[in-house]
Every structure is written in structure tokens, then in C-alpha cells.
Amino acid sequence: MYQERSSRLDGAVVWTRTAGGGDGPVHPVLPDGCMDLLWNGGRLLVAGPDTTAHTPDGGAGTLWAGLRFAPGAAPAFFGVPARELRDRRVELADLWGAATARRLAERVAEAAGPAAGLEAVALARAARTPPPDPLLARVVGHLDAGGTVAAAADAAGLGARQLHRRSLDAFGYGPKTLARILRLQRALTLVRRDVPYAEAALAAGCADQAHLAREMRALAGITLSAYAASAKRETPMPSGSSTTA
Incomplete structure (x- = not known):
């Protein structure tokens, strides 16, 4: 089951997906020029821009949540050029440090749900981040x-x-x-x-x-x-x- 909604963060989309959760095979994720902040099982990750289809990981019932940025908006937020993350999934700790990533993961865990927690974390961070070009x-x-x-x-x-x-x-x-x-x-x-x-x-x-x-x-x-x-x-x-x- 995949669900999404517009985020309070301008141009972004909040989504959740239960991989292989009784809704048939896991479908490939296709390139769209976007980058995502991801949550899975307490981990925070970053999905870089794809140039080819990507098959999601996780067994039946695996819950993923994410905040998908509009094309070109994420590098200013993450502080990393998009070319360095192309076709990659990396731990947020690798970009922002283990202590920061751990603190943000705890904030997500305390929220009503991982999608709401991700959005709150992103809104707070965006308020302190220069806007995209x-x-x-x-x-x-x-x-x-x-x-x-x-x-x-x-x-x-x-x-x-x-x-x-x-x-x-x-x-x-x-x-x-x-x-x-x-x-x-x-x-x-x-x-x-x-x-x-x-x-x-x-x-x-x-x-x-x-x-x-x-x-x-x-x-x-x-x-x-x-x-x-x-x-x-x-x-x-x-x-x-x-x-x-």
C-alpha cells in the first residue's frame, strides 16, 4: 500500500509505503528528478536522484516513510551536491553526523507517526537552511x-x-x-x-x-x-x- 499527500514544506510530498505488504509484488521506483528523506525501522536515510529504476528493499509488511523534495530543492537542505548522491541510498548520519541523526530519529519516533515526524523534522531544518536556487x-x-x-x-x-x-x-x-x-x-x-x-x-x-x-x-x-x-x-x-x- 502506497499513500502520499502534499507536505507543508513547499513543493514536497509526504508518503508511506508498506513493501510487499499483501498488495502484490514490490514495484520498481522510477526516476523522477527528486531526492527523499527516508525513515525505516528507526533509521534515517537519504535517497539520491535516480537515473534508472530502483527496486525497494524489505520483506512483507516493511514500512517505509519519506519526504520527497521537488527537483533541485534537496541539495540545499542536505548540504550535499546532488551529483554526490546520484543512484545512492546513504545513512543521514553520513551527511549530518551520528549525533544529529540519532537525535532526529528520536524526534521522529516520538511523533504520531513516522511520516508526520519526518515532516516536522524537515520543516524545522528548512527554517534554518538557505532556500534552493x-x-x-x-x-x-x-x-x-x-x-x-x-x-x-x-x-x-x-x-x-x-x-x-x-x-x-x-x-x-x-x-x-x-x-x-x-x-x-x-x-x-x-x-x-x-x-x-x-x-x-x-x-x-x-x-x-x-x-x-x-x-x-x-x-x-x-x-x-x-x-x-x-x-x-x-x-x-x-x-x-x-x-x-
Whole structure:
């Protein structure tokens, strides 16, 4: 069972998932340009931005909770460039120190639930953290609307090399990869609504259905039909780095 809601932290999402908890097989988590603060069994971890599908760990009934940051928002919060965490799950203690991680884990444990505890911890931390770079949020907006990398760079007032370097720090990969991931997510949102594959592909910005199918295999490692079947078994379908260490 996967559930999510908007967080009081701007642009973030709070979610919980019981892995393998009687709701069929554990589905892969697909890239979405996001990073997460995770809780599992008293542990606090960080999920970096994914470039390929990630299969969640944990046996039947394993509870995960997380706070998923909008693309580009997490590096300022964690104090680590996204490129250093790409395709990784690390202990929060490795980033903030064992004493801080232990204290925050205790705060989560004292809350009404791990999701609520994570959100409270994140809100308190964010109040003392510099905000994310607004230029990178503008880049995400342009790319997520289907704009080109060149147009996104112009909108942010950055040269191509500047945009690539700052994208690595903010998103974990360059703007072209981010654009592909966001385009795939737009298409999959439509697929979950039972929009035919060809229509979803064109609406999302792919050249045709074959283009979308290639991107699905490259970025998610599964076929469109396999994804659609999984989405019907589990709604909403988790995406990006929404689970596990």
C-alpha cells in the first residue's frame, strides 16, 4: 500500500509505503528528478536522484516513510551536491553526523507517526537552511512544460556550460537527462489515466509511441505494458526515489 499527500514544506510530498505488504509484488521506483528523506525501522536515510529504476528493499509488511523534495530543492537542505548522491541510498548520519541523526530519529519516533515526524523534522531544518536556487526552479518549470534545454538556459540567464554544471549540483545529472526524466513522468501520468500509449507519447513530447517505449526501457528498465499492469495493481504508483535504502 502506497499513500502520499502534499507536505507543508513547499513543493514536497509526504508518503508511506508498506513493501510487499499483501498488495502484490514490490514495484520498481522510477526516476523522477527528486531526492527523499527516508525513515525505516528507526533509521534515517537519504535517497539520491535516480537515473534508472530502483527496486525497494524489505520483506512483507516493511514500512517505509519519506519526504520527497521537488527537483533541485534537496541539495540545499542536505548540504550535499546532488551529483554526490546520484543512484545512492546513504545513512543521514553520513551527511549530518551520528549525533544529529540519532537525535532526529528520536524526534521522529516520538511523533504520531513516522511520516508526520519526518515532516516536522524537515520543516524545522528548512527554517534554518538557505532556500534552493530560484534559477534552477525556473529551469525545472521550463523543462517540465516541455521546453528545450536552450530555452530553459535562456530563461535562467545561464550559458550552456553554467547550466550543466549547476544542474549536476542541483539535480544530480545534466539538464538533458532531467528533461528526459520529466518527459517520461508526464507520459506515465497519462498512462495511469488509461490514455492510449501513442496519445500519451505525443502529449508528453515524444516523437511517437516507439520513442516513448525506448525511453521507458532506457530509464525504467521495463516496458510500457508492464508498467501499466503494475499501475493498475497499485494506485497511486510510486515514482522517482520514493522508497528504500
